[in-house]
Amino acid sequence: MLEIIRANQRGRAHFGWLKSQHTFSFGDYYNPQQMGFSALRVINDDEVAPGAGFSTHGHRNMEIISYVLRGKIAHKDSAGNEEILPAGEFQLMSAGKGIYHSEYNASQTEILKFLQIWIEPNLRDGEPGYQQKDFGNQAGLTWVITPDGRDGTLRIKQDAALAQLLLTKEQVLDFPVQAGRAYYLHLIEGELALANVTLAAGDGLKIAAVDKLQGVVTQGPLRALWFDLPL
Structure with a gap:
């Protein structure tokens, strides 16, 4: 199964200080086909x-990932x-059994761009935790989040993993897929x-029940995120 979510199909929100595009239903954007x-x-x-940002608010039982594309986040x-x-x-x-946090643009002059990602945990009501790391710019797939924190990756409370993908034009990649996993x-x-x-x-691509997947970069450089998820 392969299902594409095009960039122009995402939900949108504009609050003056924040412009956001939502791949899945979030806030006032509701799409029963994309939950x-x-x-x-x-x-x-x-x-x-x-200078703007998300003022102090709370979460429970959610693994929340931020990946900064431009600028700096001030976290508390x-x-x-x-x-x-x-x-x-x-x-x-x-977030575990409960945590409050704020995320602000650390600059008074530059725009902040980042991806905000939520993954549901398989361990509920645990202790809150915080991790942060730069994994460099190595070509190919670099694992950044894993269930066991192997090889210096950040450790997530779910049978899921996240890799950053960096490739140049015309590079070919055989994605690490198994029929019993979702990606x-x-x-x-x-x-x-x-x-x-x-x-x-x-754009995004849902992948399930495949045992082979190859991609070639037609316009580079390419930067992407690759999620390995339970089926």
């Missing part, structure tokens, strides 16, 4: 005005974490041809 995929519940493509939470998250870094906050591919920049379709920036 998430496997444990993946939210992918929001957010643009935050200088009720567990005592107060951090700056620059472009290229990943943040994983485990989601979100393109950030570039174009990728696979399975007789071409994906562009902002």
Whole structure:
């Protein structure tokens, strides 16, 4: 099963200080056909005005990932974490039994762009946690989040993993797929041809029950996120 979600099919929100595009139903955007995929519940493509941000609010039982594309996030939470998250870094906050946090644009002059991702946990009401790391710019798939925190990855409370994908034009990649798993591919920049379709920036692809998948970069550089999820 392959299902494309085109960038122009996403929901949109505009609050002046925030422009957001929602891959799945979120806030005032409701699409009964797009309520998430496997444990993946939210992918929001957010643009935050200088000095603005998400004021203190709470979450429970959700694994919340931020990936900064441009600018810096100023993070503060009720567990005592107060951090700056620059472009290229990943943040994983485990809400557990409950946590309050705020996320602001750390700059008074530059726009902040980041992806906000929610994954439902398989362990509920645990202790909240915070992790943050830059995984560099190595070509190919680089795992950044795993269930066991192997090889220095951030550890998530779910049978799920996340990799960053960096490729140049005409590079070919055999994706690591198994028939008993689900996968989601979100393109950030570039174009990728696979399975007789071409994906562009902002497009996403749901993948399930496949045992082989190959892609070739038709316009590079390509940057994407690859989710390995329970079926």
